[in-house]
Amino acid sequence: MDLQPGPLLPLSLAAALLALAAPAGAAERKLTSAEQASEYFKQxxxxxMKGDTTAALEAFTKAMELNESLPGARLARGMTFLDSIMASARFELTTNAERDLTRAVEDAPRNPLALSALALVRAINGxxxxxxxxxxxxxxxxxxxAYGYAAVGRYRLDDQQWKDAVAAYKKAYEASPRDSPLREFIRRELIVARDRIRIRRAPAEPEPVKAPEPKFEPEPFFEQLASxxxxxRAEAARSLGRPGLEDAVEPLTPLLKDPDLEVRASALQALGRIGEPKAVRPILPLLEDKSKFMxxxxxxALGDIGSERARKPLEALLAKEKEALVLADAKKAIQEIDNAAYTMKMDMDLIMEELSQAK
Known part of the structure; x- marks a missing residue:
């Protein structure tokens, strides 16, 4: 009998045969409770991060049901409750948020993020x-x-310390991501601050009596726009460029398409000086004008108006514009839009649109 060993199977083939011989289901190991909790936490x-607070809360809750001591889960769920409060004014969630964040601070008493988030929830509750x-x-x-600065802003707002409130909210705004629930909350808070200043501010010291200036009558210039x-037409447009002259926005808008360059430029500058947010939409197409000066x-003009509605079009312009003059002005305009949020010069129509979408 030939007892010589036969040729050895290739290693890869042997491994494949062993895998086939393994019991069914051996390749799929069931996750432990701790591992499943970690997966829910990641979800x-x-x-x-996507802004889906409902799915996030559901996943965090499942994770904590499997592993109540999962590091970071309590803080993450508390901050998600806080996001829901700020994004959609769901103030009924403050109890849940405070409960989770209090526990998070107990678990990590030197965590400034947990302390700041808890402070903001408490500030919202007074x-x-x-x-x-x-x-x-x-x-x-x-x-x-950012949550800490926002909490300071809320307390200063309650104390009617308007300048300190705006300064704190400005820091919170700068430290928070764009389109975050915190920025939405700050926008609403600034509207409240502005309204409180108007209603509750103590009367100013009487100013020396000055001779009244002649009242500006825009009607003759409205007629002159049709000359x-x-x-x-250009002269009339320049004369109507007065801050706050909202009635002039509609008559000036058609001149943005005037065949004469000087007329178009004069109307554009006038709309910027007026500063009314409703002029933004008709101005936006001029970002595509062939003339770099236009x-x-x-x-x-968009920077002077300061409406958030112009931010994305200006950012898109930055990505493709080649003229240094236009690029420099676009960067400055975006900064002016940022400044407008802090000085309470806001596009109320846009803010109301955003709030209605958030609901």
């Missing part, structure tokens, strides 16, 4: 204990998280 974080939370966070880190002489004037 929750992904949903939170609970002054949040000021202590902010102080603890500030003692740990000089630069507060056949382009110089007359594009620059359009950019400046």
């Amino acid at each position: 929750g974080m992904a949903a939170k 609970d002054r204990r949040g000021e202590t939370d902010v102080a603890k966070a500030a003692a740990i880190r000089d630069q507060l998280p 056949e002489d382009p110089k007359e 594009r620059a004037l359009a950019v400046r």
